Amino acid sequence: MSPRKAAVLRDGGPSLRDHLLGTAARLIAERGTAGLTVRLISREAGVADGVLYNHFADKEELLAHALRAHVQAVENGLHELPEPGTGTVAANLRTHLAYGLALHRGIVPAFAGLTGQPAVLARFAELSGPGPDWRDKLADYLRAERDLGRLAPDAEVAAAARMIVGVCHEAVVSVLLAGTARQEPVDEAAVVAAVLRGIGPAPA
Template identity: 70%
Template sequence: MSPRRAAALRDGEDRSLREHLIATAERMISEGGTAGLTVRGIAREAGVADGVLYNHFSDKEELLAHAMRAHVRSVERGLSPLPDPGTGEVAENLRAYITYGLALHHGILPAMAGLIGRPEVLARFAEANEPGEDWRDRLVGYLRAERALGRLAPDARVEAAAAMIVGVCHEAVLSLLFHGTAPEPDVDALAAAVLDGVGLRS
């Protein structure tokens, strides 16, 4: 272990310096958002020299993208588990997915607000995503699985249904961000509207 790494990590800490830097930036984002976050501030909080960050990341944007990804995962750990396909009632499960999506978007809004004018960070954030791990991907996967199980119509346009739900979640947080207030979406009505389009026909 290098002296620089030894000084930055606590005794017994089982993670790399790169992971330490991501965790430090994620904690700072969680506590104060992304606005005004600097390389110097992250380095100081992590206990390393400013230049050390560039030994592990190509630039500040890459570090922030990974830290934002870690922040999203942290918010998700505080939410209720999503239901599995084939369990419970489809309508109830869909409401759970919508409720989860709204809570997730509200949870990450303070951090995302500081990145509205930073498209390069948002692009890196999207690139850092593993296919299938985002809430939207899981929603689409859930709907596809229910269709395959015959609990939705065989010609159900699940991607369009998912886009509809994601759009409502985005509208809620963007209205709050730009107007300071947002109407609370009617989860039951949205789930019913989606199922009217993809439900089984009698």
């Protein structure tokens, strides 16, 4: 370990395991997961390559934990979601859509770099917390609005949630597949209007 990094880890600093995890999560945020090697993580952390295996069973375990930390950091940086019955349904769905777009733009590229490493994705799935993810929160929100009478009583809220999630996927995945950094803006108001035309209450 270099003297500079040793100083970082002394005097109440992070443990070496946390330091390695934080370094890997930072690299994921900065450059994604494609081509992320033990050697690169170790060099950035200022430790010998073999040190990683004193704290993680293998590279897959480290990447899974680092990916989870990256996802949590992205989620923590997003705005709060609206409560059912507040504001208007249209405005609330635009907030949900904006949240979903930011979430996907923050995490999907990292997952895309791991398509050839199913062991990492399997380890990540095992680390997922018990709480609902954004897709579940969106569907729950729509069900609550339906129960409150602010949507049609027969509204297909699960299908509506999938439509909104699909827009988020398409906006990010299409850019990754095209191999370009340019992202087309999403007309959030138009998407929400199209969804509500299908599940909004009938005119009085």
